[in-house]
Amino acid sequence: MKTVFKRTTGLTDAETHYCPGCTHGIIHRLVAEVLEELDALETTVGVASVGCSVLAYHYFNCDMTQAAHGRAPAVATGLRRVLPEDRLVFTYQGDGDLASIGMAEIVHAAARGENITVIFVNNAIYGMTGGQMAPTTLLGQKTATTPEGRSSQLQGLPIRVSEMLATLDGAAYIERVSTHDPVHVLKAKKAIKKSFEIQRNRQGFSMIEVLSSCSTNWGLTPEESLKWIKSQMIPYYPLGIFKQQPCIGEES
Amino acid sequence: MKTVFKRTTGLTDAETHYCPGCTHGIIHRLVAEVLEELDALETTVGVASVGCSVLAYHYFNCDMTQAAHGRAPAVATGLRRVLPEDRLVFTYQGDGDLASIGMAEIVHAAARGENITVIFVNNAIYGMTGGQMAPTTLLGQKTATTPEGRSSQLQGLPIRVSEMLATLDGAAYIERVSTHDPVHVLKAKKAIKKSFEIQRNRQGFSMIEVLSSCSTNWGLTPEESLKWIKSQMIPYYPLGIFKQQPCIGEES
Amino acid sequence: MKGNEVIGEAAVYAGCRYFFGYPITPQSELVAYMAKRLPEVGGCFLQAESEISAINMVYGAASAGVRVMTSSSSPGFSLKQEGISYLAGAELPAVIVNIARGGPGLGNIQPSQADYFQVTKGGGHGDYYTPVLAPSSLQEIVSLTREAFRIADEYRTPVILLGDGMLGQMMEPVEFEDEKPLPKVREKKWATTGTKGDGPPKTITSLDLNDTQLEIRNNTLQQKYAAIKEKEVRVDEYLLDDAAYAIVAYGTVARIARTAIDRARKKGIAVGLIRPVSLWPFPATIISEYSSVLKAILTVEMSAGQMIEDVRLAVEGKAPVFFYGRTGGVIPTVDEILQQIDRLTEEVAI
Amino acid sequence: MKGNEVIGEAAVYAGCRYFFGYPITPQSELVAYMAKRLPEVGGCFLQAESEISAINMVYGAASAGVRVMTSSSSPGFSLKQEGISYLAGAELPAVIVNIARGGPGLGNIQPSQADYFQVTKGGGHGDYYTPVLAPSSLQEIVSLTREAFRIADEYRTPVILLGDGMLGQMMEPVEFEDEKPLPKVREKKWATTGTKGDGPPKTITSLDLNDTQLEIRNNTLQQKYAAIKEKEVRVDEYLLDDAAYAIVAYGTVARIARTAIDRARKKGIAVGLIRPVSLWPFPATIISEYSSVLKAILTVEMSAGQMIEDVRLAVEGKAPVFFYGRTGGVIPTVDEILQQIDRLTEEVAI
Amino acid sequence: MKVLFNEGWCKGCGLCIAFCPQEIIHLAEHLNRKGYRPAQVVDQDKCTSCAACARMCPDTVITVYRPDRKQTAVS
Amino acid sequence: MKVLFNEGWCKGCGLCIAFCPQEIIHLAEHLNRKGYRPAQVVDQDKCTSCAACARMCPDTVITVYRPDRKQTAVS
Amino acid sequence: MVEELIIAGFGGQGVMSMGQLLAYGAMEEGKHVSWLPSYGPEQRGGTANVSVVISPQAVGSPVIDFPTSAIVLNTPSFERFAPLVRSGGKMFIQSDLVDCTTQREDIHCYSIPASSIAEKLGNQRVAGTVLLGAFIEKTGILSKGSLTAALNQVFGEKKKHLLPLNIAALEAGQRYICDF
Amino acid sequence: MVEELIIAGFGGQGVMSMGQLLAYGAMEEGKHVSWLPSYGPEQRGGTANVSVVISPQAVGSPVIDFPTSAIVLNTPSFERFAPLVRSGGKMFIQSDLVDCTTQREDIHCYSIPASSIAEKLGNQRVAGTVLLGAFIEKTGILSKGSLTAALNQVFGEKKKHLLPLNIAALEAGQRYICDF
Numbered sequence A, B: 001m002k003t004v005f006k007r008t009t010g011l012t013d014a015e016t017h018y019c020p021g022c023t024h025g026i027i028h029r030l031v032a033e034v035l036e037e038l039d040a041l042e043t044t045v046g047v048a049s050v051g052c053s054v055l056a057y058h059y060f061n062c063d064m065t066q067a068a069h070g071r072a073p074a075v076a077t078g079l080r081r082v083l084p085e086d087r088l089v090f091t092y093q094g095d096g097d098l099a100s101i102g103m104a105e106i107v108h109a110a111a112r113g114e115n116i117t118v119i120f121v122n123n124a125i126y127g128m129t130g131g132q133m134a135p136t137t138l139l140g141q142k143t144a145t146t147p148e149g150r151s152s153q154l155q156g157l158p159i160r161v162s163e164m165l166a167t168l169d170g171a172a173y174i175e176r177v178s179t180h181d182p183v184h185v186l187k188a189k190k191a192i193k194k195s196f197e198i199q200r201n202r203q204g205f206s207m208i209e210v211l212s213s214c215s216t217n218w219g220l221t222p223e224e225s226l227k228w229i230k231s232q233m234i235p236y237y238p239l240g241i242f243k244q245q246p247c248i249g250e251e252s
Numbered sequence C, D: 001m002k003g004n005e006v007i008g009e010a011a012v013y014a015g016c017r018y019f020f021g022y023p024i025t026p027q028s029e030l031v032a033y034m035a036k037r038l039p040e041v042g043g044c045f046l047q048a049e050s051e052i053s054a055i056n057m058v059y060g061a062a063s064a065g066v067r068v069m070t071s072s073s074s075p076g077f078s079l080k081q082e083g084i085s086y087l088a089g090a091e092l093p094a095v096i097v098n099i100a101r102g103g104p105g106l107g108n109i110q111p112s113q114a115d116y117f118q119v120t121k122g123g124g125h126g127d128y129y130t131p132v133l134a135p136s137s138l139q140e141i142v143s144l145t146r147e148a149f150r151i152a153d154e155y156r157t158p159v160i161l162l163g164d165g166m167l168g169q170m171m172e173p174v175e176f177e178d179e180k181p182l183p184k185v186r187e188k189k190w191a192t193t194g195t196k197g198d199g200p201p202k203t204i205t206s207l208d209l210n211d212t213q214l215e216i217r218n219n220t221l222q223q224k225y226a227a228i229k230e231k232e233v234r235v236d237e238y239l240l241d242d243a244a245y246a247i248v249a250y251g252t253v254a255r256i257a258r259t260a261i262d263r264a265r266k267k268g269i270a271v272g273l274i275r276p277v278s279l280w281p282f283p284a285t286i287i288s289e290y291s292s293v294l295k296a297i298l299t300v301e302m303s304a305g306q307m308i309e310d311v312r313l314a315v316e317g318k319a320p321v322f323f324y325g326r327t328g329g330v331i332p333t334v335d336e337i338l339q340q341i342d343r344l345t346e347e348v349a350i
Numbered sequence E, F: 001m002k003v004l005f006n007e008g009w010c011k012g013c014g015l016c017i018a019f020c021p022q023e024i025i026h027l028a029e030h031l032n033r034k035g036y037r038p039a040q041v042v043d044q045d046k047c048t049s050c051a052a053c054a055r056m057c058p059d060t061v062i063t064v065y066r067p068d069r070k071q072t073a074v075s
Numbered sequence G, H: 001m002v003e004e005l006i007i008a009g010f011g012g013q014g015v016m017s018m019g020q021l022l023a024y025g026a027m028e029e030g031k032h033v034s035w036l037p038s039y040g041p042e043q044r045g046g047t048a049n050v051s052v053v054i055s056p057q058a059v060g061s062p063v064i065d066f067p068t069s070a071i072v073l074n075t076p077s078f079e080r081f082a083p084l085v086r087s088g089g090k091m092f093i094q095s096d097l098v099d100c101t102t103q104r105e106d107i108h109c110y111s112i113p114a115s116s117i118a119e120k121l122g123n124q125r126v127a128g129t130v131l132l133g134a135f136i137e138k139t140g141i142l143s144k145g146s147l148t149a150a151l152n153q154v155f156g157e158k159k160k161h162l163l164p165l166n167i168a169a170l171e172a173g174q175r176y177i178c179d180f
């Protein structure tokens, strides 16, 4: 018997506190698998943010530090500027964390070309605090703070973070992926792996935006939630690579 | 005798504290002239920021409030959401204020399509505090905090704010202008006027980025400084319109 | 209604129509409530991108002379410190809610009173104080929210309403009719609403580059604070007439203490409760007066000991001051407080 | 060298190689100095996009176990409050400089001591303290910067170095050779530097969702603070042996007070100086002891009265405590303090 | 046994069920220690070891094995 | 008088000088109350009232007049 | 008489709304009441409990150290609260999900297969209401009438159709417990 | 003897570096010294002043309320500091820029056309050094030697060529003041 799929050693033995069907769990696993495959668990320092993934430091089997809400890119910068070059540094941030309170930090980390990997979990909502509007909440989407649905007049249009950061010269690699079916999960893993490789090559800032579900706060079942990603989110947040700087070898 | 040019009533009687030749003076005058021409002095509330223009509230002949460093867009938002629709609200911010500490505030004001006008004075440096690096400081430019010149490796590449904000759907009008000679000063004025008109039409967020000089901290004479804008800044910060949403009339 | 929602409705009742906030447990229900309620009454709710933006939006709205509120919980409240200092410096009225939780750092979301120092003294930079009101029941939320807006307008100052997760999350019956609504905002001539031909332009600022001028500004503030100290002290006294001992406690802890006192009284111990309702201005005079006749004072807090400093400053050695505190979101129990009362009687007996 | 630059060189001398800062008058020279100096010694300077980013970069760097510094002035310091609370909660060593200026709000750039409350008590949310050292001369900057790093490492705590614009801007001769450099950072086993096969992964956090666990964490902090209170009190006593009166003042004001005391002594008034060098832990015991033998105490501050609370808490009514303060960046003069000393002798005589 | 469910970890979210091409995964009738109805496969033979279930499981409940290919199958 | 300099406000920055197409503006020898050498035009006749100076002056020092066009000029 | 009740279970089991229903019911009767929730870190799943104090006088502490009654809907909650119930107090156990019994002889313990009962009524989801029926029947703290009024208030116009089912559940709970 | 000197003028007139030069000179002589600047809001232009205390013992307050000497380079500074100079103190006025004289008879007042003198030496910019020459000559607080050493230190290798001019300016200032 060959083992086709087993739990990665990139995760600790802890059971997660996530809601049933929450794709945070899938994304955790992908990052952990990549770190294991890159043999990087012993040379990586991760930065957990504040959001449902606040306890990420319990789950990843590498050194972890926990940052204040929105400030993970700054904390990662502190680590990056201090640690030896062979270390890998990543942040794991939600859309409230990264795109709302932490907007200045992410823009500047990207502009500086800070050599870190950012895993950006976009679930179009604040999960942790009970389903308030995020900067990525879709128009018309009902949340605790947009009881009538998000309106462009009152709350403006959702921010496409990948597209925006791609305008910055410091950003080396930016891709948006999704978790709504096995094929896209595989693609997501490939993107995550690539971003860590780019960091290893010291090419600068990279970010993988992962479309993720929050069935609890969307008021859908886990399965419906994945369909909602496909039918509602992807049309507004198209998947793909938004920035890819030539590899160091390829330059010239 | 016809008066071809005289001091606008949009300015108070106060003499400014700016250094000799500082183009903040010109930009003040342009905004004031526009407000006078639009007959808007009595219906406008301006928001001064923290930077050399911190005392702007002494100079503009309209109601003014003074905001914390970087937070002028939030203060303007507070005003905007509270004041009657016929009022005009503008911020006047430097590049340190707007593009560094205030990055989250400006991105979100733009994303919300907040119906305000932002006058963004980009002089590639922190004037007020004695010439430190700004996010807009050019590569190689020597400042108090980049004594060897800004390096892309250490400090990353300068941020082109107009280009970045133009990716946001909420932004209605974004233009970059300059003050380095009389022709461009006239163009700058036209752009500023347009942005206030857009606000009047309730079309949403507009920002005019004005390239400006800081001879004191650049270590040049006022005249040399204007040449430096032309030869060094404009190549990296091209002039022009980066976002122009169809006029309300033009929509459909 | 949950405590958080009561705050919201009470604010509406007090004439507040504008709210700028950012979600944080355990106060998020207030934000959600305002999102739903304010549009119904013709007001505006806006979710800010951060606590910093929220407090600065409040600064803008207050500049325009309206009644405006924001709210947060401990870490978010820390982020507002610069903004609060600006509001105080520019003399802008606003009400800021802090539903405190366990700290320091990220801590947890359980109730705490460890922000006492922050709201009564430290907070932001410079010489300023903010009146701080600490309700201990949902009904009191209604009256104190009203008072918060009155004080803010009357003295042109930010006012803090301090609760904890327990108060924010609990439900109990509330009547609004008993409370008079607050009169409409009277005209704020200083507000920057556009001159509309009505005199010279107005400016709102906290800047004064000249030190002498800034000192004058500071003296004005200090005079205002002296007036508030004189007129706005609020305290609740319970079973103090014949008391040999007193507990000093505020907010939800005072409720638990009260139950403990009732039980202690049944055991024949003459203990009463001094409940500061305004934490700043602190009811120092009253405590000072009682301290001359009391055998001992016990301060109970959900903190490692913060209000006790104000108690000790008031007592000035006239009676021994004991302390009992729980931290990290642990709520002191009635039994624990009873034990402390026993300790008190024993130690003083010795 | 200006005071600000002396801080920078002293930090380098103490083994600090990392600095994350944001410019603000009157401390910008320190930022500029580090920008130039750190690359020379193989370190790294980074201008952060804001004070908030700076303190969080410090959090990251401290997580990795290095000696790291940031600095700001009052409004910027307010913005760091959340971050400082996180550093305290996660028990990370770092040195934070506050070169205070006139407030509240934007205020001005003149010297001030009105951040005393903020740095010694209030500051961020939750039950934590940070040791605060307040040098009063450039030479003392050198030794106290060194001490700040020692204390930070020894107790795993953020430490604050508090100065004011006067100290930051002035120049006077300084010797570095007199001071021992601080030994290299000893291995910090808790630091998150990548496990490198060396045991299980480490985590740094201030979160504890369980209240009992968070209380244990808080108790650990409180024990640490008790140890610091016991071992790290620093105070400078001047002409106190025969004194009938004492001035309590810190930082630059203490220098002015000292000159005033010299002059008063010439007039035959037996006045001395108690200069708290550590503001937290506050030299309460020493002041308490002196207060039993002194006729009166005068607290002089560049504030509306902040440290005086700690003085009164120490004195507990044993001697009258008077206050003289200037605000808004106005520096009290020698003559003014002399007049206050006269007032003191008169009032006590009555 | 081609798929092995770590029952105690399962939260009964049903994502494995939704993506199993063989439609052989179901929620059990009983509750696990967490209070969820855990997913399970009765008919292991129908499993193709495609691992779609494991890839979609947010809680790393599932391990997938593939029987060594028989020589015969190759020929 | 086609250009009028509000001498007390001038900071002697020289921008008017740099942009005057007629090259008729100079810094005076004396200092104004602010301590700067103020800009001045001696040869007003050469001025074309183009207002380039005024447009570039950061300190609104300059007022520019244009003489009414003579009828003759039109013909 | 002051009733201090804790209802505890997994998140998602409706613990909070059960408490809320009792609180509204108490208000109907003009009693003083407080309702205080406590959640774990999880949004869904994980444990949650709510403290309800019903009292003739103003409620002092809304925190309950030692409840007079407890309703437990899962095993961890049983384990946590069984030792805390006051001597002479009552414990209501959702026995479809908890198969423990306490050794304590100083408290009354009622095992109620609430899901099974609810299922018989046609909808698993009213298991909580069944338990409430049992609770009011045994403690007598509130009448069925006030709880029905509370249900009415909670459902409002929109969910009015759920009322009959819930009343039936209340009654089923009451009936079941009579047999003890 | 403690010398408490304030130098005041417009920003950009070199007030700060004049103070710095004196401070270095004092250190050369092993004296205690403090240097404390004070700026207006302007980066350039506006007023600025610096307080220099030179003392045989450790300097207490670096702030000077009533200077023993003042060097003033513009009219606002003259107006501000003339009333503050201590009785018996000295005031040095850059008379090319300030045409005021004080009514006070209890202080010594020296008008020095420093720009004119400097111009004669070939460079307007050494006006400040001329004033310093006058200052040390009249107060005797520092020797020309230590000030020369200070100049040497400040200029370093790069600006070494400026040394002779500055020494000449120092001497010119000294010479000019002798006539008073």
Ligand SMILES: Cc1ncc(C[n+]2csc(CCOP(=O)(O)OP(=O)(O)O)c2C)c(N)n1
Pocket (backbone or CB within 6 Å): A050, A051, A052, A053, A069, A093, A094, A095, A096, A097, A098, A121, A123, A125, A126, A127, A128, A129, A134, C022, C023, C024, C025, C051, C075, C076, C079
């Ligand atoms: C300074 C501060 N503000 C607010 C909060 C409250 N808070 C915790 S998580 C969160 C939002 C989380 O949303 P997101 O980042 O999208 O993560 P998700 O839970 O959706 O994965 C907020 C606002 C906090 N902890 N700290």
Ligand SMILES: Cc1ncc(C[n+]2csc(CCOP(=O)(O)OP(=O)(O)O)c2C)c(N)n1
Pocket (backbone or CB within 6 Å): B050, B051, B052, B053, B069, B093, B094, B095, B096, B097, B098, B121, B123, B125, B126, B127, B128, B129, B134, D022, D023, D024, D025, D051, D075, D076, D079
């Ligand atoms: C919170 C805070 N941080 C820092 C400062 C100090 N500060 C004042 S102005 C300024 C930068 C100004 O630069 P810019 O916005 O580019 O304006 P300019 O002076 O160049 O016109 C800074 C950092 C402050 N006042 N408040």
Ligand code: SF4
Pocket (backbone or CB within 6 Å): A017, A018, A019, A021, A022, A023, A024, A052, A123, A127, A128, A213, A214, A215, A216, A217, G043, G044
């Ligand atoms: S609340 Fe949403 S994001 Fe958070 S764990 Fe639950 S499903 Fe996931």
Ligand code: SF4
Pocket (backbone or CB within 6 Å): B017, B018, B019, B021, B022, B023, B024, B052, B123, B127, B128, B213, B214, B215, B216, B217, H043, H044
């Ligand atoms: S410092 Fe620069 S930006 Fe500021 S007033 Fe002077 S020239 Fe203008």
Ligand code: SF4
Pocket (backbone or CB within 6 Å): E002, E003, E019, E020, E021, E022, E023, E024, E025, E041, E046, E047, E048, E049, E050, E051, E052, E053, E054, E064
């Ligand atoms: S491995 Fe494939 S076929 Fe087998 S159970 Fe999983 S999804 Fe179904």
Ligand code: SF4
Pocket (backbone or CB within 6 Å): A021, E005, E009, E010, E011, E012, E013, E014, E015, E016, E017, E038, E039, E056, E057, E058, E059, E060, E061, E062
């Ligand atoms: S996907 Fe995982 S957690 Fe969800 S039901 Fe299947 S095995 Fe259980």
Ligand code: SF4
Pocket (backbone or CB within 6 Å): F002, F003, F019, F020, F021, F022, F023, F024, F025, F041, F046, F047, F048, F049, F050, F051, F052, F053, F054, F064
């Ligand atoms: S108006 Fe034209 S020609 Fe006349 S002075 Fe000015 S720039 Fe010169």
Ligand code: SF4
Pocket (backbone or CB within 6 Å): B021, F005, F009, F010, F011, F012, F013, F014, F015, F016, F017, F038, F039, F056, F057, F058, F059, F060, F061, F062
């Ligand atoms: S541009 Fe204005 S300020 Fe500058 S020299 Fe000319 S008139 Fe004077």
Ligand SMILES: [Mg+2]
Pocket (backbone or CB within 6 Å): A051, A094, A095, A096, A121, A122, A123, A124, A125, A126, A127, A134
């Ligand atoms: Mg989210």
Ligand SMILES: [Mg+2]
Pocket (backbone or CB within 6 Å): B051, B094, B095, B096, B121, B122, B123, B124, B125, B126, B127, B134
């Ligand atoms: Mg700038």
